[in-house]
Amino acid sequence: MESVFEIIAEPNRRAILSLLVSSQQSVGEIERQLRMTQPTVSKHLRVLREAGFVESTVDAQRRLYRLKPEPFEELDAWLARFRRFWSEHVDALERHLDRMHPLAPTTATPTKKKTRRNRRDANRGHNKGETK
Amino acid sequence: MESVFEIIAEPNRRAILSLLVSSQQSVGEIERQLRMTQPTVSKHLRVLREAGFVESTVDAQRRLYRLKPEPFEELDAWLARFRRFWSEHVDALERHLDRMHPLAPTTATPTKKKTRRNRRDANRGHNKGETK
């Protein structure tokens, strides 16, 4: 359970993160709002804390948890690699501005699927430079 | 295994997605580049396909897989909820805008924890309107 991706794979953890967007919360508050048992909340918070998603400060007997930005930036950085790709696609779908991308066929737009070429060169003109 | 988050939690699947950014690939090509067994690749591709991350076209005996944008947009939409937050924080850390957070010491910088208020109102002035 190291990667940020595994951390946010858990629905309850995502719920906790969403809760904390508005403001910091104590364990009990989270417990009540999300209707989870207290140990479950504590455990998820532990995971989130160790992954850097949240931090806590002590307030008497309670702990107030709040978000930390770093892991989100990491997620964003990963997504960024695909962002160029999908924005191309959004364009291609919404409109038909293929001429704006003279060299990026965006895969989806052209003949879609029935390409059915002679196999050997079915991939031609599509890949960048990885004849492999 | 419904959510996009669970899909990308698997390292091998992320590797496949990263591979497909550059261009579409056949199962065999993925298998060789990532050094995974063929059934493993097929299985992951199945998961990715059913989750809408990829689509495939038949090319003789092979299947060519390529990315689809929708799930990435979904991820981006989720991240967006936190984006405002973390950019705020970057500012908050670099500078010292504590007056914006009269009682949220950001943990890192100021009084750390000893805030030690009367408890009952420790959270006051921080929440939006979710007294719940």
Next chain:
DNA sequence: TACTTATATACCTTGACACGTATATGCCAT
């Protein structure tokens, strides 16, 4: 027709993790 390549699927085993119950720890109040 056989043989080979490419991919998908089935079955099994294993390990991880999420949850619940119970309990420990720590802080407050009386």
Next chain:
DNA sequence: ATGGCATATACGTGTCAAGGTATATAAGTA
């Protein structure tokens, strides 16, 4: 100190998913 509240942790259990091996399916080729 004693009891109560807030949170953390331990332990046992069930589920589920990932990987491996074997096999099925399908399309090429000789």
